[in-house]
Amino acid sequence: DTGVSQNPRHKITKRGQNVTFRCDPISEHNRLYWYRQTLGQGPEFLTYFQNEAQLEKSRLLSDRFSAERPKGSFSTLEIQRTEQGDSAMYLCASSVDGSFSPGYEQYFGPGTRLTVT
């Protein structure tokens, strides 16, 4: 397995357009996380899935954002009516179930850099 992959790596869009990002986790990992990282800051949690169930959403995830993980495999993150403030690096990570051992490592993908003009 080659690790977590994300597509596209870069996306430039105009304000008001919709964008969708894809994340393919490590195949045996049942947890999948989305984070957002702005310049000079640490990543901030957006949402996570255990298998196909979305278990938690951050208050950062406005109603313009939606994430899915059909069949518990890959995940998509869609942003509707993009705003300039959405410009950031969107990171995906996956792990085995950490319910009973929170020290399980999260493996990160390379990220999708979104620029809203």
Next chain:
Amino acid sequence: GNSVTQMEGPVTLSEEAFLTINCTYTATGYPSLFWYVQYPGEGLQLLLKATKADDKGSNKGFEATYRKETTSFHLEKGSVQVSDSAVYFCALINQGGKLIFGQGTELSVKP
């Protein structure tokens, strides 16, 4: 709530110098603590972790000890190399499994 505070960067050192990057946390309960590293143009990689008080995580010459009494997890390396130049993030996981990161500390090592 849960939070992580790191010393501000950038930190600039000469090769073979001693490195300390301070990290303190606020959390309820007993979080697990992590250091992640982001090399230029690359994704986040786990550098080391500690899951309970007094544990020492170590990797690639870096070390950090989980100090519950001072709520700290400072990163240290005895002799840095140019290849250690990167951004270092301290993070914790509490209940629920989501990582909470500090703001990152940029390290630049000069030959």
